[in-house]
Amino acid sequence: PQEVLIDAVALPHLRMASQSIVKGDAKSASIAAASILAKVTRDRLMLTYDEAYPVYGFAKHKGYGTQEHIDAIRNYGICPLHRKTFEPIRSMITNRKGCEYCAD
DSSP, X not given: OOOEEEESOOOTTOSSOEEEETTHHXXXXXXXXXXXXXXXXXXXXXXXXXXXXXGGOHHHHTTOXXXXXXXXXXXXXXXXXXXXXXXXXXXXXXXXXXXXXXOO
């Protein structure tokens, strides 16, 4: 490819030409198509993750921060799939509040 089109975020360390486009999925058919493929792929991964970690309900909420998902984290702690840099997980780990099983 001659240039990588990226939706919103800049990736300055790419070794090829790139262009970050705010609201790129609305302005570029390539970015829109990539966005759909990424969503479908992620949703399919969530079905697999649900088999490995059924208590979290990944098949239902697809990893989004629904109340059901947050309640499961509070009840069962975080699993290796949970991103520790995202709220409310980061606060749960930092404060050790509402999540007795949240380990570093």
